[in-house]
Amino acid sequence: MSSHSAIPQPLTARRGGRLSGRLRVPGDKSISHRSLIFGLLSAGETAISGLLEGEDVLRTADAVRALGAAVERLGEGRWRVRGVGIGGLSNPAGVLDFGNAGTGSRLMMGVVGGHPVTATFDGDASLRKRPMRRILDPLVMMGARVLSEAEGGRCPITLEGAREAVPIVYETPVASAQIKSAVLLAGLNAPGRTTVIEAEASRDHTERMLRHFGAEVNIEPHGAHGRRITLVGQPELTARPVVVPADPSSAAFPLVAALIVPGSDIVLEGVMMNPLRTGLITTLMEMEADITVLDRREEGGEEVADLRVRASALRSIEVPAERAPSMIDEYPILAVAAAYAEGETVMRGLQELRVKESDRLEAVRAGLLAAGVDAEISGDDLIVRGGRVPGGGTAATHLDHRIAMSFLVLGLASEKPMQVDDGAMIATSFPTFVPLMHGLGADIG
Numbered sequence: 001m002s003s004h005s006a007i008p009q010p011l012t013a014r015r016g017g018r019l020s021g022r023l024r025v026p027g028d029k030s031i032s033h034r035s036l037i038f039g040l041l042s043a044g045e046t047a048i049s050g051l052l053e054g055e056d057v058l059r060t061a062d063a064v065r066a067l068g069a070a071v072e073r074l075g076e077g078r079w080r081v082r083g084v085g086i087g088g089l090s091n092p093a094g095v096l097d098f099g100n101a102g103t104g105s106r107l108m109m110g111v112v113g114g115h116p117v118t119a120t121f122d123g124d125a126s127l128r129k130r131p132m133r134r135i136l137d138p139l140v141m142m143g144a145r146v147l148s149e150a151e152g153g154r155c156p157i158t159l160e161g162a163r164e165a166v167p168i169v170y171e172t173p174v175a176s177a178q179i180k181s182a183v184l185l186a187g188l189n190a191p192g193r194t195t196v197i198e199a200e201a202s203r204d205h206t207e208r209m210l211r212h213f214g215a216e217v218n219i220e221p222h223g224a225h226g227r228r229i230t231l232v233g234q235p236e237l238t239a240r241p242v243v244v245p246a247d248p249s250s251a252a253f254p255l256v257a258a259l260i261v262p263g264s265d266i267v268l269e270g271v272m273m274n275p276l277r278t279g280l281i282t283t284l285m286e287m288e289a290d291i292t293v294l295d296r297r298e299e300g301g302e303e304v305a306d307l308r309v310r311a312s313a314l315r316s317i318e319v320p321a322e323r324a325p326s327m328i329d330e331y332p333i334l335a336v337a338a339a340y341a342e343g344e345t346v347m348r349g350l351q352e353l354r355v356k357e358s359d360r361l362e363a364v365r366a367g368l369l370a371a372g373v374d375a376e377i378s379g380d381d382l383i384v385r386g387g388r389v390p391g392g393g394t395a396a397t398h399l400d401h402r403i404a405m406s407f408l409v410l411g412l413a414s415e416k417p418m419q420v421d422d423g424a425m426i427a428t429s430f431p432t433f434v435p436l437m438h439g440l441g442a443d444i445g
């Protein structure tokens with residue numbers, strides 16, 4: 001078990017003056033995990049810049065090292081991975097401890113599942129609750145064996161990878177980039193074509209990176225919103241430089257803070273605008289948020305832009321279920337924006353929120369109630385009745401970084417201060433959150 005269960009760090013946010021200034025949030029977490037993993041699976045030296053140095057990603061760096069790569073930190077966000085190439089993994093000496101990270105653990109299960117190595121995956125109390133059958137099922141079809149697992153397919157899990165991985169055609173049971181990526185990563189060491197079909201398109205960073213490192217990937221539309229992705233197995237992956245853009249899921253916190261704190265005017269620099277990640281921006285614009293997209297450009301194979309955000313009178317809306325994959329991690333902070341929007345906001349189709357770092361549907365509802373905001377869960381939908389935000393309570397974070405940051409943002413504009421019971425997990429995805437928010441003028445401490 002990792003050190004995450006250490007002493008809780010309560011934090012309080014208070015209403016203050018307007019937020020202003022420019023900031024760049026750290027590198028994208030999804031791309032950071034993947035850059036290290038592709039570094040491991042490539043021949044040669046992968047140079048990474050802008051890597052997110054959050055705890056989740058550092059756990060992936062440790063695992064990549066344990067599987068045989070040389071991983072070096074050269075400076076802030078600058079890392080170098082000397083890979084072993086597909087087929088070149090070694091058996092790790094100890095347990096692979098992924099801490100709080102669903103992405104790191106699940107993607108690495110895919111890597112191990114396609115290789116003749118055996119590894120034990122574990123993590124903190126939150127990760128131990130998360131469902132892993134969704135990853136193990138396709139890997140078993142590809143020839144991997146689950147040697148041991150905790151009840152219900154949970155960590156700790158010992159996985160023996162396939163001696164000779166079998167390529168499969170797999171339709172994911174839920175829109176999940178983690179399931180898709182695990183199958184494709186296992187498919188890298190399988191002869192022939194591995195196909196993943198998803199009914200709703202999930203983030204495509206794995207597909208983009210496969211191509212960037214030299215693999216052949218074919219992507220076709222599937223149904224109204226889905227995709228069919230085919231990878232040609234056993235390519236020669238060659239080390240390529242990776243430039244990690246700023247994480248839109250982290251940018252979401254200062255963005256919503258600027259919308260709800262009266263008089264605010266900020267610029268978020270170089271935010272990744274991959275269309276499979278920008279559902280929150282679309283939704284906030286529908287809520288009449290004043291967001292101007294400036295200087296759209298390309299950085300490291302992804303579209304990025306600067307976002308100017310000014311305080312806005314938000315209005316409530318209905319968010320359709322099919323938008324969920326493009327803003328899946330942003331619902332907690334969207335619920336905070338909804339608390340400040342006049343009227344009833346309905347967010348549909350949020351069943352996947354129940355299996356994140358916490359049950360986010362329930363954690364958001366409970367946190368809003370603690371802040372004096374009327375919120376309700378109806379089936380898989382979340383309903384927030386916004387307008388007045390009294391604050392003055394404590395939100396329970398359940399080892400969930402996004403719950404912690406969301407309710408701290410809420411407290412920047414509520415009538416009374418808002419507390420979170422533990423801010424320690426913020427370091428998993430956005431270790432500089434508190435100092436960057438201070439830089440804008442926010443009162444969090």
Ligand SMILES: O=C(O)C1=C[C@@H](OP(=O)(O)O)[C@@H](O)[C@H](O)C1
Pocket residue numbers: 029030031103175176177178179181203328329352
């Ligand atoms: O592939 C990824 O990098 C991620 C996929 C999403 O999870 P699911 O695949 O479970 O939806 C997301 O919630 C997570 O933060 C990052």
Ligand SMILES: C=C(OP(=O)(O)O)C(=O)O
Pocket residue numbers: 100101102103104329356357402429
């Ligand atoms: C769901 C998340 O991450 P993971 O699945 O990697 O733990 C998240 O960062 O919101």
